[in-house]
Amino acid sequence: MKQSISVVTVAVDDLKRSRTFYSDRLGWTPLMDLDDIVFYQVGFGLVFAIWALKDLSDDVGHAIARGSAFSLGHNVESPQEVDAVIARARAAGAGILKEPQPAPLFDGYQGYFSDPDGHLWDIVYNPGLSVARDGSVVFGSSD
Amino acid sequence: MKQSISVVTVAVDDLKRSRTFYSDRLGWTPLMDLDDIVFYQVGFGLVFAIWALKDLSDDVGHAIARGSAFSLGHNVESPQEVDAVIARARAAGAGILKEPQPAPLFDGYQGYFSDPDGHLWDIVYNPGLSVARDGSVVFGSSD
Numbered sequence: 411m412k413q414s415i416s417v418v419t420v421a422v423d424d425l426k427r428s429r430t431f432y433s434d435r436l437g438w439t440p441l442m443d444l445d446d447i448v449f450y451q452v453g454f455g456l457v458f459a460i461w462a463l464k465d466l467s468d469d470v471g472h473a474i475a476r477g478s479a480f481s482l483g484h485n486v487e488s489p490q491e492v493d494a495v496i497a498r499a500r501a502a503g504a505g506i507l508k509e510p511q512p513a514p515l516f517d518g519y520q521g522y523f524s525d526p527d528g529h530l531w532d533i534v535y536n537p538g539l540s541v542a543r544d545g546s547v548v549f550g551s552s553d
Numbered sequence: 554m555k556q557s558i559s560v561v562t563v564a565v566d567d568l569k570r571s572r573t574f575y576s577d578r579l580g581w582t583p584l585m586d587l588d589d590i591v592f593y594q595v596g597f598g599l600v601f602a603i604w605a606l607k608d609l610s611d612d613v614g615h616a617i618a619r620g621s622a623f624s625l626g627h628n629v630e631s632p633q634e635v636d637a638v639i640a641r642a643r644a645a646g647a648g649i650l651k652e653p654q655p656a657p658l659f660d661g662y663q664g665y666f667s668d669p670d671g672h673l674w675d676i677v678y679n680p681g682l683s684v685a686r687d688g689s690v691v692f693g694s695s696d
Binding site: 452 | 556557558559560562563564580582584592593595598599609614615618619620621622623625628629638658665672675682688690
């Protein structure tokens with residue numbers, strides 16, 4: 411199996427509420443906005459989708475339970491940008507689970523917010539993670 | 554807020570079990586394999602991480618409950634490749650939640666498996682989704 415993720419789909423209780431959160435309040439532009447699913451481009455060849463829990467369950471053929479034992483990392487270029495994203499999320503009505511603060515674990519700076527369904531976004535300034543021109547992720551100090 | 558995901562982290566009950574599943578059984582090569590977290594590159598500038606639920610909870614500063622109300626889409630080039638990935642996942646001990654089958658919703662072909670923690674992988678052949686040279690995702694028939 412190749413190592414690849416093309417689409418990250420989060421299941422939501424109320425698609426209208428989630429659409430308002432991502433499109434209107436966070437200001438994201440949909441790649442495709444349909445009655446029952448909304449797609450956003452979130453990286454090179456990468457799509458983020460919001461879809462009703464019932465629809466995901468129907469597609470899988472099994473009832474999917476609520477729960478968010480995962481986080482979506484959104485890396486930015488500076489601590490100030492972490493502050494700005496968390497401020498924007500707060501204004502959008504997100505829950506702020508971790509106020510922006512130094513992250514000793516990777517010598518960076520970080521905050522967490524949760525979307526209307528409790529899905530976690532980890533807003534990160536990590537000076538030890540960079541992406542090369544060919545898309546390779548490089549860990550290690552950028553010194 | 555920019556539209557971007559840099560890292561997808563899934564919380565796991567037993568890191569050793571998950572490492573065995575992804576690294577040994579699915580055959581993925583870690584980008585970085587540490588005692589308490591494993592990173593895999595899964596796209597252009599994109600990282601997938603497995604991390605203990607307790608560690609994620611500690612990082613967030615709130616107890617994160619189990620649950621997998623999300624799916625990770627793994628797009629491939631043909632129905633045969635869907636069959637092959639699901640067969641590989643089955644051999645790796647994954648739960649097969651949906652056997653490979655035609656997906657009328659997008660005129661493609663699809664199967665779902667779940668990893669040791671129940672996290673969903675959606676293995677998809679979607680002839681109506683392509684990625685342009687600059688990374689833009691294009692929906693619409695490739696005819």
